[in-house]
Amino acid sequence: MLKDFLLLAGQSIVHRKLRSWLTVIGVFIGITAVVALISIGLGLERTIEEQVAKVFGVDTFILMAEGTFGPQRHAGGSAEEYALDLEYLRSIDGIKVAAALRERTGYVQGPPSADGTSLQGFFPVMGLSPELVTEFESFTGTLKALPGGRLFEPGDEAVVVLGTEIAERLGVTVGDTILVAGDESAELDLTVIGIMAPGEGGDDDSGGGFSAGMRPSADKDTIYVPYETMDLLWGPAEDVLVTLVRSDPGVNVDELADRAEKALKARGSDVSAVTYSDISEAIGTMTSTVSAFLAGIAGISLLVGGVGVMNTMFTSVLERTKEIGVMKAVGAKNSHVLMIFLIESGLIGLVGGIVGTLFGLGLSAVASSFIGRFFDIKLAVVASPTLIIITLLGSFAIGAIAGLWPAWRAAKLPVVDALRYE
Amino acid sequence: MSLLDLKEITKDYKLGKTIVHALRGLDLGVEEGEVIAIMGPSGSGKSTLMHIVGALDTPTGGTAFLDGQDLQQLKERQLVALRGKKVGFVFQTFNLIQTLSAQRNVELPMIFQGIRKGERARRARELLTKVGLADRVKHKPNELSGGERQRVAMARALANDPEIILADEPTGNLDTESGGPILEMLKRLSVEDGKTVILVTHDPDAAAIADRIVRLRDGRVVEEVGRA
Numbered sequence: 001m002l003k004d005f006l007l008l009a010g011q012s013i014v015h016r017k018l019r020s021w022l023t024v025i026g027v028f029i030g031i032t033a034v035v036a037l038i039s040i041g042l043g044l045e046r047t048i049e050e051q052v053a054k055v056f057g058v059d060t061f062i063l064m065a066e067g068t069f070g071p072q073r074h075a076g077g078s079a080e081e082y083a084l085d086l087e088y089l090r091s092i093d094g095i096k097v098a099a100a101l102r103e104r105t106g107y108v109q110g111p112p113s114a115d116g117t118s119l120q121g122f123f124p125v126m127g128l129s130p131e132l133v134t135e136f137e138s139f140t141g142t143l144k145a146l147p148g149g150r151l152f153e154p155g156d157e158a159v160v161v162l163g164t165e166i167a168e169r170l171g172v173t174v175g176d177t178i179l180v181a182g183d184e185s186a187e188l189d190l191t192v193i194g195i196m197a198p199g200e201g202g203d204d205d206s207g208g209g210f211s212a213g214m215r216p217s218a219d220k221d222t223i224y225v226p227y228e229t230m231d232l233l234w235g236p237a238e239d240v241l242v243t244l245v246r247s248d249p250g251v252n253v254d255e256l257a258d259r260a261e262k263a264l265k266a267r268g269s270d271v272s273a274v275t276y277s278d279i280s281e282a283i284g285t286m287t288s289t290v291s292a293f294l295a296g297i298a299g300i301s302l303l304v305g306g307v308g309v310m311n312t313m314f315t316s317v318l319e320r321t322k323e324i325g326v327m328k329a330v331g332a333k334n335s336h337v338l339m340i341f342l343i344e345s346g347l348i349g350l351v352g353g354i355v356g357t358l359f360g361l362g363l364s365a366v367a368s369s370f371i372g373r374f375f376d377i378k379l380a381v382v383a384s385p386t387l388i389i390i391t392l393l394g395s396f397a398i399g400a401i402a403g404l405w406p407a408w409r410a411a412k413l414p415v416v417d418a419l420r421y422e
Numbered sequence: 423m424s425l426l427d428l429k430e431i432t433k434d435y436k437l438g439k440t441i442v443h444a445l446r447g448l449d450l451g452v453e454e455g456e457v458i459a460i461m462g463p464s465g466s467g468k469s470t471l472m473h474i475v476g477a478l479d480t481p482t483g484g485t486a487f488l489d490g491q492d493l494q495q496l497k498e499r500q501l502v503a504l505r506g507k508k509v510g511f512v513f514q515t516f517n518l519i520q521t522l523s524a525q526r527n528v529e530l531p532m533i534f535q536g537i538r539k540g541e542r543a544r545r546a547r548e549l550l551t552k553v554g555l556a557d558r559v560k561h562k563p564n565e566l567s568g569g570e571r572q573r574v575a576m577a578r579a580l581a582n583d584p585e586i587i588l589a590d591e592p593t594g595n596l597d598t599e600s601g602g603p604i605l606e607m608l609k610r611l612s613v614e615d616g617k618t619v620i621l622v623t624h625d626p627d628a629a630a631i632a633d634r635i636v637r638l639r640d641g642r643v644v645e646e647v648g649r650a
């Protein structure tokens with residue numbers, strides 16, 4: 001019977017081609033806007049996630065100072081320091097590699113020059129785990145020493161790598177020795193083993209994408225020492241900026257991150273572990289909020305389309321008053337009449353939905369390539385089946401809801417009056 | 423008991439602020455298989471009578487029994503069932519659904535009774551053949567002549583094999599040439615199939631097919647001519 005009603009409703013729509021199409025246009029503009037905006041939002045989200053995934057892989061997490069990631073992030077979001085026992089972290093079951101980065105400002109003295117004086121001053125000193133360079137290249141970017149030098153290797157201790165600028169100012173080259181002083185009376189003579197090559201693309205960090213914020217950036221006036229050497233100068237680490245951890249194969253990284261975070265907290269480290277799923281969740285929340293906001297605005301046009309459907313249906317009911325009378329005279333129940341009109345308005349909505357979805361997906365593809373070209377990124381084009389199904393069901397529902405009142409009026413028409421109607 | 427038994431029927435309805443007394447104590451009995459013609463001037467209550475007999479409307483007062491059922495006591499749902507199965511309407515202006523083919527128009531009453539598609543189509547074609555439109559099943563109403571349209575309407579009235587055919591001025595919009603076969607068909611329905619036919623008409627020629635002519639005036643029966 002439903003099939004017959006569908007046919008009756010469909011025939012009525014086809015019979016009023018022009019008006020039906022105009023109504024459909026009213027619906028599909030709204031649907032197009034909603035679908036396009038949501039699709040672009042999804043594309044953006046996927047693109048960002050792909051970028052993050054490229055950096056993270058599936059087996060890595062970051063330890064950051066508590067409160068620097070997530071919704072309770074401090075204003076400015078600058079990296080805060082935390083205490084860390086890296087050896088203990090490495091001993092936790094399931095961790096394959098852990099590498100950390102800590103920073104201090106230290107007194108530095110260059111070798112005496114010809115006239116007996118030497119350059120001295122306070123400079124940022126950064127302690128790097130050698131593994132940071134060898135194991136976590138996706139975070140740090142490719143760090144290289146200038147020809148003739150090298151970067152840290154495990155076991156290095158009394159060595160130093162210099163930024164290009166500071167090397168020049170101190171007037172040292174590979175093989176020279178500089179003095180670095182830490183807390184109290186701790187001071188070390190360190191042998192220069194390499195000069196850090198400036199980052200690709202010169203000073204400009206923007207090419208680094210996500211990893212830009214992570215890298216012990218090629219700050220040209222920074223002094224790099226092995227992570228363990230920092231202990232000798234400043235004692236146990238209380239100034240760690242970031243720690244990168246990779247799990248053993250097959251370990252659930254989220255579970256491991258939780259475990260590591262708890263264990264470290266118990267030992268007084270104010271850290272929070274951030275895994276790929278935390279980040280993608282945060283990105284998802286952000287992009288879907290934006291998408292929902294935009295789609296909400298587009299939804300207004302959908303509302304207008306719905307009112308259009310209602311108007312058309314009222315006209316249709318009025319025009320077909322006599323027809324309704326006839327249907328009732330030959331045995332149609334009120335519910336039959338209601339159904340026929342609801343299906344009719346629902347179909348108008350559905351056709352609007354189909355056309356709107358097609359246009360919306362097309363529009364989002366065009367917009368994505370345009371945005372992509374503008375910002376020089378490749379934006380993913382997403383045609384989410386869930387979105388399509390929800391849109392189609394939703395557009396049918398919009399039509400049916402808009403038709404509810406007119407259809408109810410049609411169903412309630414007294415048959416005698418309807419038959420008399422001219 | 424007669425197929426249709428109306429006693430002291432009154433029907434009032436509001437027209438704006440005035441109350442119209444359309445029927446004022448009408449008595450009428452109709453036997454099964456009978457053809458009766460109802461005649462009378464405009465406003466005499468013919469159409470109101472048709473609506474009550476067709477279960478489209480309920481009387482204000484009096485008793486009305488159709489096939490043993492008290493129309494006053496029936497709920498809307500039962501009235502719907504009654505007009506779907508027991509009564510077939512033929513209107514002066516045909517009242518076919520313009521968007522549907524002849525066959526689909528005939529199928530319409532069967533759709534509302536939930537009859538299966540194959541059965542419906544078979545019966546619709548059979549009825550259209552019976553009214554002489556075997557070659558017009560796929561035509562839309564606007565592709566048919568007036569006489570043909572009324573024949574489609576006849577086929578539609580018979581779709582659910584009703585006991586009573588209510589024909590309201592069935593030849594009112596037709597010339598004699600196309601109206602004649604319609605009247606013949608109505609007569610044959612009574613004679614061959616035992617259907618009861620109630621025919622409202624102004625036309626004495628149309629009334630001539632009736633076994634009995636009932637004249638109305640001011641909502642009452644004023645004269646009955648024919649078989650008592």
